[in-house]
Amino acid sequence: MRDVTVLTETDLRACVPLNLAAIDVVEAAFRALATGEVVMPPILSMDLPMVNGEVDVKTAWIPGFDGFAIKVSPGFFDNPKQGIPSLNGLMILFDAKTGLVDALLLDNGYLTDVRTAAAGAVAARHLAPETVETAGVVGTGVQARLQLEAAYLVRPFRKVLVWGRNADKADACARDIGRALGVETTVAASAETVVRESDLVVTSTPSREPLIQAEWLHPGLHITAMGSDQDGKNEIDPTAIAAADLYVADRLSQCAVSGEWQAVLAKGLDGGRTPPELGVVIAGAEAGRRRPDDITIVDLTGTGAQDTAIATHALACARSAGAGSVIQT
Structure with a gap:
């Protein structure tokens, strides 16, 4: 027995x-x-x-x-x-x-839910700027809330911006995050506002059309994209990933078929490079954020x-x- x-x-x-x-x-x-x-x-x-x-x-x-x-x-x-x-x-x-x-x-x-939010915090711990004043989230579901709660544990911030397609859901999400963290939380007018005004951004949607554009990126920005976990999903325009100083995959073989890297490959914007995986950056075998002004993107598809x-x-x-x-x- x-x-x-x-x-x-x-x-x-x-x-x-x-x-x-x-x-x-x-x-x-x-x-x-x-x-x-x-x-x-x-x-x-x-x-x-x-x-x-x-x-x-x-x-x-x-x-x-x-x-x-x-x-x-x-x-x-x-x-x-x-x-x-x-x-x-x-x-x-x-x-x-x-x-x-x-x-x-x-x-x-x-x-x-817990391990996905924890992975976002791991990405922020190793790749986000040392000081984060404003964190933003694109999406209004459970992970939008949990990702910000987890990120706050490793990069405490003073302000949160929330954007979602549904204004009522965005308002409810902002209220929930504000209550959970005790920080100023507001609904942004657009995804563009979230990206332009945040130091750390999390995308947590099932979108199949890019929500984040390259021209919105700014020095020092970190993005954790965790919504693309199936073939055809895509939250970040591939030109934005190509423009970033560093793109990191949780598992490159997965990201090539179900993450943001899939769209980069489809557009031929990979430049022949092989991006590092998050574990390699954590272990110190590959450099993460090299300079304060670097733009970094982590692609989380979820791993066994x-x-x-x-x-x-x-x-x-x-x-x-x-x-x-x-x-x-």
Whole structure:
């Protein structure tokens, strides 16, 4: 018989906050990717246009981690019409040495939200300017809120600008961020205003048309783009990426087929260069921001390494707190 820990979303929300510990464990996973010893297959991705849905399956085995996770993440975007959430999902955590199941994490996407926001904070920690006065976000969903909360932990800022296509949603998002962080938060008139007036910008939309233009970039700007995670999605005009001093991918092979780099390649604007990955920058094998005036862009498509990191972290937190239930198999 073997004990398997079962954790619900309620359990996980109570014991796995978005904090520096979560950011650090995600950073450790990125650093491990730079060693070349991580086993991380390509994302299994299904686009389901007939039901306005998509499903991603991600995993990674990381040396030194007690376990490895397989994460199933469905998004069915007509669900709100039925009064149910668009996103859900779960993670299965296996023992890294035996392959036996350690835990079932019924998180409904909560851990994905945490690890995605943590990855944004890791990008800001290593590539944003040392001093950030104004942070901006293009998008008004859950990640718009969490990305700013995570970034604030590593680059505290005084002001936030929010822009979204829906004015009511943008206003609600701005209010939520202001309450959470206690900083001045306003709705910007346009995405252009957000970019031109911010030191750090996060884009968190499912857009398939560029929202950020090259002429809006300015010295010292950092952008973390995290909305493009499927073939055809594109938040940043490829000419803007070509104009930046540094473009960094979370996983270049993924960004070439589902991230911002895909559009750069399609337009032939790559210039024959091979951009560095975030883990390599973290490890110090490639330079990040070289000068205060550099314009930097990080492209986050989401990796299985992040899922393994947050799942192992979640189980450790749960055991420490005595959370969840145990079944025998």
